[in-house]
Structure formats: structure tokens, C-alpha cells
Amino acid sequence: MTTKLFYDLFALAVFAVVIVVGVPFLMGFDGFELNTFARYLALGIVSLALALSWGSAGLLNLGQAATFGMGSYAMAMHLKLKASGDALPDFMGWNNVPELPLIWIPFHSLGFTLLAGLLVPAFVGGLIAMFMFRARIAGVFVAIITLAFLVAFQLVVIEQQGITGGQNGLTGLAPLSLLGWSVDTYDVSFYYLVAGCLMAAITVGLYLTHSKFGLILRAIREDADRTRFFGYNVANYQTVIFCISAALAGWAGMLYTLVLEFASPTYMSVSFSLAIVIWCAVGGRDSVIAAAIGAIIVNLLEGRLSDVFVEGWNLMLGVIFVLVVMFIPRGLHGLIGDLWKALNNQSHKQRANEAEPKLQPQPVKSGQEK
Amino acid sequence: MDVILNQIFAGLSMASILLMIALGLAIIYGAMGVINLAHGEFVMLGAYAAWALQTYAGFSIIVALPFVFLAVASVGWIIERVIVQRLYHRPLDTILATWGIGIVLQQLVRLFVGAESRFVKGPEILSGNIEIGGLIMSNYRIFVIVFSLAILAASWALMTRTEFGMKLRAVIQNRQISECYGIEAKHIYSITFAYGAGLAGIAGALITPLFSTIPTMGTGLVVDAFLVVIVGGLGSLLGAATASVLIGEATALFSMLLNDTLGRIAVLAGIIVLIRFRPKGLFPSNTRR
Numbered sequence: 126m127t128t129k130l131f132y133d134l135f136a137l138a139v140f141a142v143v144i145v146v147g148v149p150f151l152m153g154f155d156g157f158e159l160n161t162f163a164r165y166l167a168l169g170i171v172s173l174a175l176a177l178s179w180g181s182a183g184l185l186n187l188g189q190a191a192t193f194g195m196g197s198y199a200m201a202m203h204l205k206l207k208a209s210g211d212a213l214p215d216f217m218g219w220n221n222v223p224e225l226p227l228i229w230i231p232f233h234s235l236g237f238t239l240l241a242g243l244l245v246p247a248f249v250g251g252l253i254a255m256f257m258f259r260a261r262i263a264g265v266f267v268a269i270i271t272l273a274f275l276v277a278f279q280l281v282v283i284e285q286q287g288i289t290g291g292q293n294g295l296t297g298l299a300p301l302s303l304l305g306w307s308v309d310t311y312d313v314s315f316y317y318l319v320a321g322c323l324m325a326a327i328t329v330g331l332y333l334t335h336s337k338f339g340l341i342l343r344a345i346r347e348d349a350d351r352t353r354f355f356g357y358n359v360a361n362y363q364t365v366i367f368c369i370s371a372a373l374a375g376w377a378g379m380l381y382t383l384v385l386e387f388a389s390p391t392y393m394s395v396s397f398s399l400a401i402v403i404w405c406a407v408g409g410r411d412s413v414i415a416a417a418i419g420a421i422i423v424n425l426l427e428g429r430l431s432d433v434f435v436e437g438w439n440l441m442l443g444v445i446f447v448l449v450v451m452f453i454p455r456g457l458h459g460l461i462g463d464l465w466k467a468l469n470n471q472s473h474k475q476r477a478n479e480a481e482p483k484l485q486p487q488p489v490k491s492g493q494e495k
Numbered sequence: 496m497d498v499i500l501n502q503i504f505a506g507l508s509m510a511s512i513l514l515m516i517a518l519g520l521a522i523i524y525g526a527m528g529v530i531n532l533a534h535g536e537f538v539m540l541g542a543y544a545a546w547a548l549q550t551y552a553g554f555s556i557i558v559a560l561p562f563v564f565l566a567v568a569s570v571g572w573i574i575e576r577v578i579v580q581r582l583y584h585r586p587l588d589t590i591l592a593t594w595g596i597g598i599v600l601q602q603l604v605r606l607f608v609g610a611e612s613r614f615v616k617g618p619e620i621l622s623g624n625i626e627i628g629g630l631i632m633s634n635y636r637i638f639v640i641v642f643s644l645a646i647l648a649a650s651w652a653l654m655t656r657t658e659f660g661m662k663l664r665a666v667i668q669n670r671q672i673s674e675c676y677g678i679e680a681k682h683i684y685s686i687t688f689a690y691g692a693g694l695a696g697i698a699g700a701l702i703t704p705l706f707s708t709i710p711t712m713g714t715g716l717v718v719d720a721f722l723v724v725i726v727g728g729l730g731s732l733l734g735a736a737t738a739s740v741l742i743g744e745a746t747a748l749f750s751m752l753l754n755d756t757l758g759r760i761a762v763l764a765g766i767i768v769l770i771r772f773r774p775k776g777l778f779p780s781n782t783r784r
Contacts, residue, residue, distance in 0.1 A: 256771060260771050262770070265587065266774050269770065270770055272718065273718070273722060273763050276763060277760045280756050280760050281760055284760070395714060395718065403595075406591060440599055440606070443595045443597075446592075447592050447596060451578060454585065
């Protein structure tokens with residue numbers, strides 16, 4: 126076991142204890158408070174999904190919110206059908222849709238919904254990735270293409286009112302029932318469901334970053350051409366990580382719909398997508414755990430501070446973000462890493478200083494004696 | 496026939512607005528490789544400056560333009576000096592930092608001016624329309640088209656016919672060597688950034704009678720302007736002009752054939768495909784980097 130893996134597993138263990146035991150205890154096992162916290166945990170998953178593509182492979186995906194939205198709509202469609210029973214979902218009546226559109230039909234099944242929430246984003250992400258990376262598009266252009274895709278996708282969702290509910294999104298959803306267990310979002314058990322998902326996602330992320338696959342991704346990030354000369358198919362690696370990142374984002378989207386009990390096209394807005402980037406950057410894009418913590422911290426602060434400074438909060442977020450980008454580009458994770466190194470160096474130096482007098486003769490004193 | 500002519504005119508009008516916004520962006524991106532996502536907020540600042548000058552000082556938009564230019568340019572200058580200058584060696588991070596700056600500017604306006612939509616009167620002389628057969632052209636839109644061409648010409652002259660432009664081109668080609676010849680690259684960059692911001696401010700002031708002036712007006716514009724710059728090619732003024740006409744006309748055409756939203760989606764899809772096959776844009780500059 127390498128030191129880095131040990132360090133990451135240790136961090137995961139501490140994080141798990143805090144999330145599973147610490148937070149519910151601090152909140153006094155209050156269902157309402159835990160529901161808000163579950164929201165932050167769901168956002169933690171999408172932030173760590175971005176860390177996988179941005180931190181490991183250096184692909185800044187500004188369209189992460191699109192895949193997040195796909196997951197959240199998949200879940201919302203299932204719950205909407207459940208709420209409507211045999212009747213047509215209410216908004217379709219308002220839009221003069223005569224019968225259930227074809228793509229809605231399979232969402233009666235929960236199994237299909239869960240699969241679709243993961244695979245549809247992965248598939249779409251994979252298509253975009255293949256489209257871009259086969260042509261060796263890199264750097265800023267990846268950001269621009271994914272951004273343009275996001276804008277177009279949000280427009281499509283708003284445009285297709287009859288199928289997606291347009292600007293209003295999908296509201297009035299039924300609670301999810303999972304293997305006979307009816308999920309109450311204001312219950313402690315729901316919090317543990319989301320926390321378990323976050324832990325699973327972090328484990329997947331850690332496994333990926335510590336595998337050979339993760340090593341090759343980092344090589345691609347540092348120098349794509351050189352990795353190509355070693356015989357690796359760079360485009361395939363980039364495509365796979367894009368798919369995985371998209372699937373995780375879809376997963377986060379499904380949980381987010383469960384927490385908030387509606388799906389809205391604002392989940393696919395440019396500002397939401399860049400907010401994900403902010404969380405990931407604040408936490409530290411090099412580590413999946415740090416990225417998730419970044420999302421939790423920023424959202425927690427937002428939840429607490431926006432009550433106090435209603436208008437000022439966004440201003441503070443902007444200032445914090447600019448400062449993070451300027452002075453700690455590797456996020457809190459990088460900051461802690463640097464501090465740790467500095468401390469280690471200092472203690473080494475101290476030890477070295479203590480050792481010094483024994484080793485060296487004292488020529489100055491002997492000079493004075495003469 | 497009339498419908499088509501009117502759509503062509505609408506496309507041109509949109510192209511002229513895009514051109515004014517994209518021009519500043521193209522200059523900043525071309526000169527320093529900085530993706531300035533705060534550019535939309537510079538446009539918004541320009542619009543609010545025009546509104547403030549009209550409501551508190553009674554200036555018409557055209558009289559206000561030089562003041563707006565100076566005001567927004569100085570905001571840009573300060574931002575360049577304090578923040579952007581430290582990030583030149585990290586181009587991806589400039590995207591993030593300028594987005595953060597954009598959030599800050601937007602919130603400042605919301606805090607001090609308010610979130611409600613502001614109204615600015617167009618100039619009296621330019622009210623009314625010119626009608627040729629079935630083609631109806633608003634005088635103000637014609638003025639904006641002509642003005643955007645004038646700005647394009649002025650920027651081109653600045654880049655190629657002045658000492659400052661020569662220095663800027665030298666710095667773009669090779670910063671170290673230019674510094675050896677005594678050109679202060681830092682100084683040149685600051686002024687260029689300020690000029691780009693000022694152009695955005697002018698664009699913002701001119702679109703106030705056409706768009707509603709709200710704090711979030713810039714966010715949508717910056718994405719469009721960006722696509723214009725990327726399609727046009729890195730740092731190419733002519734490319735930006737061609738791309739804005741292309742995108743403006745394509746949007747107008749698709750909007751006529753399909754509808755507004757689908758038209759925009761079609762244009763975005765077209766742009767994505769274009770970037771994939773010509774990532775350097777339609778008119779890549781020949782300078783080595």
C-alpha cells in the first residue's frame with residue numbers, strides 16, 4: 126500500500142465517520158436539518174464527478190450540469206408517473222398532449238429509471254467525448270464545446286414543454302418506493318441512503334484514481350502527446366472517464382430530485398454548471414474526497430450565510446472564488462497538503478539543527494582562545 | 496419576399512450587436528489568450544452607466560458614449576491590474592477567475608442599483624423607420640449597424656496603424672523579445688484589456704433601447720460573443736466580423752424557418768460541429784505562438 130493510498134483511505138474513513146455519525150448527531154437526528162444536509166451530499170457527488178474528469182484528466186467540462194439534469198429528469202419522470210397513476214401527467218393535459226409520449230412509457234419501471242439515470246448521461250457524455258477527443262480537441266475548446274452543448278440542451282428541455290414540463294419542470298412528484306420501502310425524504314433513513322451513495326461514489330472515484338487507469342489519465346493531463354507516443358489510445362481513455370463522470374453526475378441528479386422533490390430546467394443552467402466548477406475548485410480538484418467536501422462546505426456556508434446576508438452571499442461567493450483561483454489554485458486540499466509539507470520540513474530542520482553542534486567542531490570559539 | 500428581407504435586416508442588426516460585444520472579447524483573447532467570462536458583465540456595466548447618465552445627468556445615449564467607454568475601461572483596467580495579470584500563465588484558470596469577477600460585478604449592481612429592469616430612451620433623432628417597399632428598417636438599428644462597422648474600422652486602425660498597435664502585435668508575437676526592445680508588455684496588456692472592456696461598455700450602452708437592462712443581461716450575451724470569437728478565429732478582427740454576420744444571419748434564418756428557440760439550438764449545434772473540425776476558427780492568424 127502506497128502512502129498516498131493510505132492517506133486517501135484514512136481521509137475517507139474520517140470523512141465517513143463525520144458524515145455517518147458526526148453530522149446526524151450534531152443535527153440532533155432532526156429530519157428537516159438532515160434533509161438539507163442530504164442535498165449538500167448529493168451535490169458532493171456531482172462535484173466529485175467533475176473532479177474525475179477535470180482533476181485527473183484535465184478536461185474542464187463546463188456542461189456537467191447537463192448530465193446532472195438528465196439524471197434528475199429520469200427520476201422525476203418515474204415519480205411523476207407514479208403520482209399520476211393511470212391518468213396522464215397533469216402538465217401534459219395543459220399542453221394538449223393526447224397520450225403519453227413514447228419515451229415516457231418505460232419510466233413506469235423503477236429498474237429502468239435507475240439504469241436510465243446512469244446510462245443515458247453516460248451515453249450522451251460518451252458521444253460528445255468521442256466527437257471531441259477523436260479530433261484531439263483539448264484545453265479551452267473542451268470547455269467551450271461542453272458549454273455550448275449545455276446551453277443548447279437546456280433550450281431543448283425548455284422548448285419541449287409537452288414532454289418535459291418546460292420552464293416549470295416536473296413538480297408534484299410521488300415519494301419513491303424502493304423494494305417495498307417508501308422513502309420519506311424527511312427521515313433519518315433517507316439521509317443514510319444519500320450518505321451511502323456518496324460513500325460508494327467516493328470509493329469508485331478513489332479506486333479509479335489509484336488504478337493504472339488513473340495513472341494514465343494523469344499522464345494524459347500532463348502531456349497528451351507523450352502518452353500517445355507510448356502507444357496509449359488517448360481518446361479512448363478520455364472518453365471512458367467522461368462517461369464515468371457523466372454517469373456519476375446523473376446519479377447525483379437522481380438523488381437531488383429525491384431530496385428537492387422536483388426537477389427544474391435551472392439544474393441545467395450555465396450558472397449552476399459553473400457553480401459545480403466552483404465547489405470542485407474550492408475543495409481541490411486533485412482529490413475526489415476534497416471535491417465532495419468542497420461542495421458540502423460551499424453549500425453549507427450558502428445555506429447558513431444566505432439567511433443572514435440575502436444579497437451579499439453571492440458577492441462573497443464570487444470574491445472567495447476569485448481568491449481561491451488566484452492564491453490556492455489546488456483548493457483546500459492543496460493548501461492543507463502544502464501546510465503539512467511545510468510542517469514536516471520544519472520539524473526536519475529542527476532535528477537537523479539539534480544534530481548540528483555534535484557533528485561540527487566549534488572553530489570560532491577555539492579561534493578566540495588562541 | 497418582404498419577410499425574407501426583413502429577416503435579413505434583423506439578422507444584420509443582431510450581427511452588429513454581436514460584433515460590438517465580440518470585438519472587445521476578440522482583442523482580449525487574441526492578445527493575451529484570456530477567456531474573459533466577465534465580458535458580459537462589462538456589457539451590463541455599460542448599459543447601467545448609460546442608464547445612470549440618462550436619468551441623473553440627462554445625457555442622451557450618443558452623448559454618453561465617451562463617458563461610458565472611459566468608465567468601463569477603467570473598471571477593466573483595475574481588474575486587469577489586480578487579478579488577471581497574475582493569471583497569464585494559467586489560461587484555464589482565467590476562465591474561472593473572470594467568472595468569479597462576473598458574479599461579483601453582477602451582485603454589486605444588484606445591491607446598489609436593484610434587480611428590477613431599467614428603461615433607457617433611444618435618441619430622439621433616430622426614432623422612426625425607413626421603409627423601402629415592404630422592408631421596414633428602424634433608424635436606430637441602422638445607426639447601430641453603421642456604428643459597429645465604425646468601431647471595427649477604428650479597432651483595425653488602432654491595431655495596424657498606430658505605435659501602440661505595433662507594440663501590441665510585437666508582444667503577441669514574442670513577449671520576451673519585445674521586452675528586450677524596451678516595450679513594457681505588462682503596460683500594453685493592461686491598456687488592451689481596458690480597451691476591450693471599454694468596447695463592451697459601448698456595446699452595452701447602445702443595446703439599452705433594444706434589450707431590457709437587468710443585472711443578468713450579460714450572462715447570455717457572453718456565451719454568444721464567445722462563440723463568435725472562437726468561430727472567427729483566434730484574435731482575428733475580420734474573422735470576428737464575418738462570424739458575427741454569419742451567426743446573426745443564421746440565427747435569423749433558422750428562426751424564420753423553425754422558431755426562435757429551435758433556431759438558436761440549430762446555430763449552437765452548427766457551431767459545435769464547426770469548432771470540432773476547425774478548432775482554430777474560420778480565419779486562423781498565421782503568427783506562430
